[in-house]
Amino acid sequence: MSPPRIHSTAIIEENVTLGSGTSVWDNVHIRRDASIGEECIIGEKTYIAYGVKIGHRVKINAFVYICNAVTIEDGVMISAGTIFTNDRFPRATTPDLKKLRSSDPDEHTLPTLVREGATIGAGCTIGNNLVIGRFAMVGMGSLVTKAIPDFVLAMGHPAAPVGVICRCGQLLLRFDAKAIPERQELICASCARIYDLQGGVVTERPLI
Numbered sequence: 001m002s003p004p005r006i007h008s009t010a011i012i013e014e015n016v017t018l019g020s021g022t023s024v025w026d027n028v029h030i031r032r033d034a035s036i037g038e039e040c041i042i043g044e045k046t047y048i049a050y051g052v053k054i055g056h057r058v059k060i061n062a063f064v065y066i067c068n069a070v071t072i073e074d075g076v077m078i079s080a081g082t083i084f085t086n087d088r089f090p091r092a093t094t095p096d097l098k099k100l101r102s103s104d105p106d107e108h109t110l111p112t113l114v115r116e117g118a119t120i121g122a123g124c125t126i127g128n129n130l131v132i133g134r135f136a137m138v139g140m141g142s143l144v145t146k147a148i149p150d151f152v153l154a155m156g157h158p159a160a161p162v163g164v165i166c167r168c169g170q171l172l173l174r175f176d177a178k179a180i181p182e183r184q185e186l187i188c189a190s191c192a193r194i195y196d197l198q199g200g201v202v203t204e205r206p207l208i
Contacts, residue, residue: 001038019056043080051105055116069111069128076114079122079140086110086128115150117167137165151195151202164202166193173197 001020006012010028018024019038030036030048037056042048046064055074060066062080069086072078087108093100110128114120118132121140126132130147138144139155139162148154153163153171160177166188172195173186186195186202194205 013050025062037074061122068105069109070114071111072114073116073118075117077119078114079120079124081123082120082126083124084112084126084128086112088128119169121155135165135167137169149201151204161200164195164197166191166195167204168193 003020004018004022004024006024007026007028009026010024012030013032015033016030017035019036019040021039022036024030024042025044027045028042031050033050034048034052036042036054037058039056040054040058042060043062043064045062046060048066049068051068052066052070054072057074058072058076060078064078064080065083067084067086070084088110089108091101112126112128113131115132115134117135119137120126121138121142123141124138125143127145130144132138132144132148133150133152135151136148137153138148138159139153142155142159143157145158148159151165152161153165154161161180162177163174164172164186166172168188168191170188170190172188173184175181180200181197182199184197186197193207196203196205
């Protein structure tokens, strides 16, 4: 596999790990101690904070902001203009306004985990202290304030479950966020994978 490709305008700080075959495009800034896996694409003008961990074959489009305490697993798609956050009640200074608060992680820094295969649409804002599940999909422009289960399509302000998504990306079922079906078997017309929806939880059946 080829070594990482880094655009001449990218800023890569010390102790950053870049996997084989990964491409870092123009004006990207990757802070110290970040780890990025193999065959990833980091789009132009994206910022990745210190200590961020990114798995293999992750696609990150342009103008994405990934803050400290974010972990992204393998095969995730993060579309353009997405913003991650890690502090629910941020302040610039101490209460007397006489001293800047440190930007280093502290008790207010909360983690976010994006599980394998998930997709985050363009222009989303992702809250903290939450998990976006395996192969879940977040609709463009959504505000994520709560965890999103595996294989669930969520969208809105705030984002709410509105459907079930196959591993291959096909929409299996669309429903009202206030009326999630109690139980249903779902078969993908594209790849024939089978899922069970029960109590808002989607389970993938093993391939035979």
